[in-house]
Amino acid sequence: MWGRVALLVGMLFLLGIAGYADEYRISPGDTLEVAVWGYEDLSRTVIVRPDGNISLPVVGELRAQGVTPDSLAQQIGNALSRWVKNPRVSVIVKSFAQHQVFILGAVARPGVYPLQAGLTVAEAIALAGGFTPSADRNNLAVLRREGARDVKFSVRFTDNPSREDSAVRFVLQPGDNLIVSEATFTITGAVARPGVYPIGNLRNLEEALATAGGTLTFADPSRAEVQVGEEVQVVDLLDGNVRQRPLQAGMTVRVPERENTLFIIGEVARAGAYGWIKGRCETLMDALTAAGGPTREARLDRVVVNRDNRFLQVNATTPQGARFPLQPTDVVIVPSRPRPNYEWTAVLGSLLAVYSVFRR
Numbered sequence: 328m329w330g331r332v333a334l335l336v337g338m339l340f341l342l343g344i345a346g347y348a349d350e351y352r353i354s355p356g357d358t359l360e361v362a363v364w365g366y367e368d369l370s371r372t373v374i375v376r377p378d379g380n381i382s383l384p385v386v387g388e389l390r391a392q393g394v395t396p397d398s399l400a401q402q403i404g405n406a407l408s409r410w411v412k413n414p415r416v417s418v419i420v421k422s423f424a425q426h427q428v429f430i431l432g433a434v435a436r437p438g439v440y441p442l443q444a445g446l447t448v449a450e451a452i453a454l455a456g457g458f459t460p461s462a463d464r465n466n467l468a469v470l471r472r473e474g475a476r477d478v479k480f481s482v483r484f485t486d487n488p489s490r491e492d493s494a495v496r497f498v499l500q501p502g503d504n505l506i507v508s509e510a511t512f513t514i515t516g517a518v519a520r521p522g523v524y525p526i527g528n529l530r531n532l533e534e535a536l537a538t539a540g541g542t543l544t545f546a547d548p549s550r551a552e553v554q555v556g557e558e559v560q561v562v563d564l565l566d567g568n569v570r571q572r573p574l575q576a577g578m579t580v581r582v583p584e585r586e587n588t589l590f591i592i593g594e595v596a597r598a599g600a601y602g603w604i605k606g607r608c609e610t611l612m613d614a615l616t617a618a619g620g621p622t623r624e625a626r627l628d629r630v631v632v633n634r635d636n637r638f639l640q641v642n643a644t645t646p647q648g649a650r651f652p653l654q655p656t657d658v659v660i661v662p663s664r665p666r667p668n669y670e671w672t673a674v675l676g677s678l679l680a681v682y683s684v685f686r687r
Contacts, residue, residue: 353391353399354501355379356424361403364415369407372421385410393473396420428499430455432507433462442501448482448494451505461527463510463576467494470504510576514539517546517582526574533570535580545588545600552581587655591618594625594661603655611641612649614659624663633658 353359355377363369373381379392386406391399396418407414426442428451435456446454448467458464467482484494491497499505510526512535519540529535532553542548548564555578562569564582587603596619601608608617611630621627627643634657642648653659 351420352393352395353420354424354426355392356426357391357420358422359391359396359399360419360421361400362417362419363403363407363411364417366411366414369411375424424501426501428502429504430507431504433459433509434507435459442499442503446499448497448499448505449484451499452494452507458507461509461525463508465576466508466510468506468508469497469499470506471500472502512574512577513579515579515581516551517543517584519543526576529574531570531574532564532572532580535574536564536570536582542582545584545590546582547585547602548582550583552579552583554579554581589614589653589655590658591615592658592660594622594663596620596622603653603657609653610649611643611651611653611659614653615643615661621661625661626664627661629662631660631662633660 353375355375357375359373359375359381361371361373361381361383369384371383373383375381375391379390380388381391382388383403386403389399389402389406394402400416400418403418404414404416407416427439428442428446429439430451431437434452435458437455440451440454448469452458465483465485467484469480469482471478471480480492480497482492482494482497485492489496511523512526512529513523514535515521518536519542521539524535524538529538536542542564551562551564553560553562553572555575562572564570585600585602588600589603589608590600591614592598595615598618601614601617603609608614611632615621630641630643630648632639632641632651632653634654641651643651
């Protein structure tokens with residue numbers, strides 16, 4: 328009876344080894360024992376090179392990485408069949424490479440770590456000490472060498488662990504590079520320095536705007552757009568509460584230009600950019616009022632309107648001049664009263680220099 332039990336256990340053991348051989352795929356660094364029965368001079372113990380290949384007598388170069396030992400034995404047999412009649416070949420993995428993964432980027436302890444069977448991305452990050460405060464948890468990448476090319480897989484922390492790209496489900500393989508990106512935000516539009524910035528220690532939209540140099544004179548922060556993922560919201564960045572909104576990884580802030588913007592420069596109380604609004608700011612008098620009115624030095628009989636690089640002179644002291652219709656993108660230049668030893672051309676040159684600053 329005991330003999331039968333021992334026989335049954337032995338058969339199960341052999342079946343287990345066979346099943347493992349069918350499943351295991353050879354990796355660089357593995358040591359293989361290749362036996363050609365009856366031909367000891369063709370048998371070899373070889374190490375799979377970093378390029379995934381091995382070299383054998385007569386056969387030459389063969390691709391070993393990614394195939395099972397049985398499959399490799401069949402390839403060797405097929406190659407030898409040109410010179411050896413009915414070759415019998417076996418391939419045994421004598422020792423396994425010390426498999427490693429590389430964990431890089433915004434983790435506490437980036438470096439090289441031994442790969443344990445079934446190690447997931449989430450477990451690997453825990454092994455590396457977890458995320459740094461600036462890590463973008465939804466922008467993880469796994470770089471994997473497959474044959475002669477590198478393949479990139481996107482991985483993210485998600486509330487749905489059944490997703491294939493879930494960090495708690497994605498299993499790492501030998502030689503994988505796990506890269507944890509630093510969290511960034513993007514700010515575009517009418518700001519001094521649009522671009523992509525690391526969040527780092529920045530906390531909210533107000534600090535993000537300051538990092539980008541602030542808004543330009545022709546910006547309309549009351550119609551800014553904030554995008555996170557696929558969701559886009561129109562917000563008023565002039566609202567203090569909105570400006571305290573926390574920054575999020577991947578957030579995009581767009582500050583639009585004023586629609587139908589006209590500029591008023593020169594001898595007015597508040598020179599700057601103003602929205603051309605039909606019925607409210609569409610005449611010369613409307614624009615002067617919006618800018619706080621002319622100063623005491625203003626010469627209203629010689630107002631200049633720059634329209635498409637054409638200079639139109641308007642006498643705002645007359646009813647017709649006061650009702651002069653403005654157009655979007657007009658630039659209204661209110662000159663100073665003439666002073667001794669000053670020529671009109673010099674005054675206009677100075678005003679145009681100020682105008683060029685506002686147009687930047």
